[in-house]
Amino acid sequence: MQTAIQLWTLRELREPLSDVLDRISAAGYDGVEFAGIGDPGASRRALDETGLGIAGVHVQLEDLQSDSRTVENQARTLDAPSIVLPSLDDDHFASERAVESTATLLGMLDTEFDRPLLYHNHDHEFVPLGDGTAFDALVDRTTIDFEFDAGWAHAAGQDPAALIRRLDGRVPVVHLKDMTEEGEPTALGDGVVPLQAVVEAAREAGTEWLVFEHDDPEDPVDAIQAGIGGMRPLLE
Template sequence: MRTAIQLWTLRDVDRPLPELLAAVADAGYDGVEFAGIEDPPETARLLSETGLVAAGAHVDADELRADPAAVDDELATLSVPYAVVPHLDDDHFADAAAVEETAAALDDLALELDRPLLYHNHDHEFVPVGTETAFDRLIEATTVGIELDVGWARAAGRDPVALLSSLDGRVPVVHLKDVTADGEPTSLGDGVVDLPAVVDAAREAGADWLVFEHDDPDDPVAELRAGSETMARLLADD
């Protein structure tokens, strides 16, 4: 598996993109996952200079619906392998009918793209819907892939390892995130997520990318380095 960082982690770092990408490369990551792209040709040039590759890109569902062809062109410029819907609000998972509509909408969006579409979970998808959760019902109803965020899944009270096993072949990208017992984001290895077991399960499920993300880092640059070091150890031990 290859390693990347979700650039949302570094959103508060006051450095130009060339310096940020150079720091990511120096930290030892293989790639980056984008959370918005301002200048695709220039960004593609910077990726080439640093030796990084794109692991994926988070794209708002409204932007995808408005002009999927334009989004696809931007992603193609960067050789982005996966478009990822990063969030849908609670209304999309309120009941069984809402989940079915959400699944159909995701499937329709996927048909408009020239690359696989993934959905990235938080914790609100794990609300009860009948005898299962909205997340489980979504998995059954949609054909799109999943970018499983193991930290949010654990915060919702689910076992990320079991989820990865159930998503065998449908989870090419895994967000490696740690949380406290209260579900708050923390540094990798400082929380309650069983990271070695998650890495094993991700590999077994066919994941290609482990993407480090910290939603609320006190020191993003320190987390950038620590995340890469931790993932390197986990993969070496795997």
């Protein structure tokens, strides 16, 4: 598996993208994941200069729906392997009918692009539904792949490693995130998420990118090094 950092982690770092990518490359990551497309040409050049790969790009639903051709062209310029829908509102998972509509929506969006569409979970997809959760129902009703966020799944009371194994072959990207007992993001190794089990399950499930993300780091510069420092021993 290759290592990356989700650039949302560094959103408070007020530096040019090229400088941010230099920091990431120097820390030893294999790549990055973009939180929004921005200027795809400039981003692609900056990636080429640092030698970093790209794990994917997050694009909001309204952009996917309103201008899919532009999004596709931008993703092609960026050479992103996938387009990731980072979230859907709680209403999309409130009932069997809602999940059915959500599955239809994701299936339709997936056909709009020349590369895979992934869905990134938070915790609200794991509300009880039938004999399982809304997330279980979504998996059963779709054929799309997922960007599985292990931290948010654990915060919702789920076993992230078991869910990754269930998604075998459908989870090219895993967000490696640690959480406190109270369900707040924290540094890798300081929380209660079974990180080693998550990494082993991801490897078995064919995951290509392991992406570090911290939703609210105290210091984004320190988070860069702390992320890769926490990932390396898990991959040995």
